[in-house]
Amino acid sequence: MPPSIPTQADSIAHFTVNGTPVSAERGTTVAAALMQAGIASHKSVSGQHRSALCAMGICMECCATVNGVQHVRTCQVLVEPGMEIVTR
Amino acid sequence: MTTHDVVVVGAGPAGMAAASTAARHGCTVCLVDDNGSCGGQIWRNYDGSVKAGHPRSFTDLSQSLQSGRVDFRTRTSVVAQPVPNILRVETAGAFEDIGYRKLILATGARERFLPFPGWTLPGVMGAGGLQAMVKAGLPIRGKRVLLAGTGPLLLAVAASLAKRGAQVLGIFEQAALATLAGFCMQLLQHPGKIREGVAYRTMTMAVPFRTSSWVVRAEGENSLQSVNVSINGSIRNFDCDFLGCAFHLVPNLELPRLLSCAIQNGFVCVNRLQETSTKDICCVGELTGVGGLEKALCEGEIAGLVCAGRPASHLYRKRNRYLRFAKQLEETFALRPQLAKLAEPETFVCRCEDVSRRTLEGLHSWREAKLHTRCGMGPCQGRICGAAAEFIFGWDSEQVRPPVLPARVSTLAGAVELDPR
Numbered sequence: 182m183p184p185s186i187p188t189q190a191d192s193i194a195h196f197t198v199n200g201t202p203v204s205a206e207r208g209t210t211v212a213a214a215l216m217q218a219g220i221a222s223h224k225s226v227s228g229q230h231r232s233a234l235c236a237m238g239i240c241m242e243c244c245a246t247v248n249g250v251q252h253v254r255t256c257q258v259l260v261e262p263g264m265e266i267v268t269r
Numbered sequence: 270m271t272t273h274d275v276v277v278v279g280a281g282p283a284g285m286a287a288a289s290t291a292a293r294h295g296c297t298v299c300l301v302d303d304n305g306s307c308g309g310q311i312w313r314n315y316d317g318s319v320k321a322g323h324p325r326s327f328t329d330l331s332q333s334l335q336s337g338r339v340d341f342r343t344r345t346s347v348v349a350q351p352v353p354n355i356l357r358v359e360t361a362g363a364f365e366d367i368g369y370r371k372l373i374l375a376t377g378a379r380e381r382f383l384p385f386p387g388w389t390l391p392g393v394m395g396a397g398g399l400q401a402m403v404k405a406g407l408p409i410r411g412k413r414v415l416l417a418g419t420g421p422l423l424l425a426v427a428a429s430l431a432k433r434g435a436q437v438l439g440i441f442e443q444a445a446l447a448t449l450a451g452f453c454m455q456l457l458q459h460p461g462k463i464r465e466g467v468a469y470r471t472m473t474m475a476v477p478f479r480t481s482s483w484v485v486r487a488e489g490e491n492s493l494q495s496v497n498v499s500i501n502g503s504i505r506n507f508d509c510d511f512l513g514c515a516f517h518l519v520p521n522l523e524l525p526r527l528l529s530c531a532i533q534n535g536f537v538c539v540n541r542l543q544e545t546s547t548k549d550i551c552c553v554g555e556l557t558g559v560g561g562l563e564k565a566l567c568e569g570e571i572a573g574l575v576c577a578g579r580p581a582s583h584l585y586r587k588r589n590r591y592l593r594f595a596k597q598l599e600e601t602f603a604l605r606p607q608l609a610k611l612a613e614p615e616t617f618v619c620r621c622e623d624v625s626r627r628t629l630e631g632l633h634s635w636r637e638a639k640l641h642t643r644c645g646m647g648p649c650q651g652r653i654c655g656a657a658a659e660f661i662f663g664w665d666s667e668q669v670r671p672p673v674l675p676a677r678v679s680t681l682a683g684a685v686e687l688d689p690r
Contacts, residue, residue, distance in 0.1 A: 209406025216407055221391050221491065226647075227623040230491040232391035234620070234653070236398035236405065237310060238303065239379050241648035242620065252648070256405065257304075 196264035211255035272368030281309020283554030283565035284375030290573025292338035349671035364680035371576035378518035378555035385611035392493030396513035410434030417441040418515035428472035441482035560595030621647020
């Protein structure tokens with residue numbers, strides 16, 4: 182089989198955030214995709230909207246539920262087609 | 270369990286140089302990093318491949334890591350040292366023990382964050398964090414960005430974001446112009462640094478650069494909308510999409526602390542062989558003083574040679590020059606005391622547990638703050654508010670207890686199987 186040439190469609194990942202369809206370029210971290218979509222990663226203990234602060238896996242502000250796993254540092258995970266992300 | 274001659278923790282420039290040097294001199298080497306690829310923060314997203322545009326030192330080092338002599342483990346986090354000379358690591362949902370004869374710690378640094386009203390709004394990030402986010406896919410073209418804080422990182426990030434089409438509205442440096450001028454004179458001893466600085470400034474010529482200026486407040490409903498900046502004593506408001514803050518780097522001391530390495534003035538104490546106060550453990554890179562790439566590479570090479578039992582004295586002079594540069598950086602960009610007053614009584618200092626400054630006033634130590642207010646007890650375990658509290662209240666962080674990172678119960682409970690050798 183000849184090697185397939187990547188198309189535009191291959192380079193975009195479609196996934197859901199809180200059930201709503203969202204897309205981002207492959208190679209994008211989940212944290213960057215959430216920020217691009219204007220969706221906070223989680224709410225703080227007093228209810229403030231929060232998003233990534235350090236982007237290097239230290240601050241935990243980008244944590245969200247990814248494919249059912251809670252408290253995932255989304256700055257360390259790349260988007261994948263079909264991914265289910267839940268922010269609280 | 271396997272015991273290696275040398276185990277290196279952290280695959281940034283310092284760790285890569287250490288691992289590659291030790292392997293070149295015949296040691297069996299294991300290099301671990303919790304990221305998905307080597308390069309650390311400065312060489313982020315180079316994915317270990319050799320491509321045009323990657324710095325020569327990076328391609329050389331990553332090639333030597335692939336030579337087969339280095340067992341390189343990505344996405345692997347050190348969580349504890351159950352017995353001397355054995356590290357317990359967690360990787361892909363399981364734990365493993367790795368034995369070492371010599372250990373080189375190269376865990377690098379993170380950004381220091383200072384609280385000010387509005388710093389918890391989405392859109393307010395570390396300057397380095399914003400750059401990392403853009404490299405990780407955040408579109409920045411046409412976005413209005415403000416950079417504030419201190420140090421050369423502001424210029425480097427401004428250049429990088431401007432190149433990607435960001436509309437950088439201003440760079441606000443808290444140091445005074447006179448201090449910066451003095452620093453530039455001292456830079457004459459480091460021509461490479463001058464070239465770097467000139468290149469960054471050329472790329473950001475259109476961006477206003479203000480000294481004696483700092484952010485005082487960020488505003489917005491559920492995300493950042495505008496920022497107030499104090500410029501030479503007068504307040505100006507800027508509408509913007511992102512604010513990147515840079516208040517210096519602080520070394521990731523959790524592992525050296527866990528291993529009882531002596532620490533002084535916020536950095537690990539090392540002798541000229543890069544050895545710490547703990548037997549068989551060396552520290553290199555930002556852990557011993559924030560000095561950037563060249564210092565990290567040089568110290569990594571020294572530690573690699575020392576652990577391989579080779580002489581390293583030919584590198585001392587070079588290393589000492591980089592140490593002098595680190596000292597100059599520290600003095601020039603020392604944070605002015607006013608910045609400790611930016612947080613208002615209602616401003617959260619601890620973002621994980623939402624602990625306000627008012628709650629912390631009147632307490633006497635980091636330990637007391639943790640016990641009484643839960644400050645530093647949330648998911649980041651004080652990694653963000655610890656450095657802020659140190660600057661605002663003068664509290665020193667205390668000894669670290671295992672696990673260094675949140676770990677699975679099975680990882681903590683697993684028995685240690687000693688190397689039969």
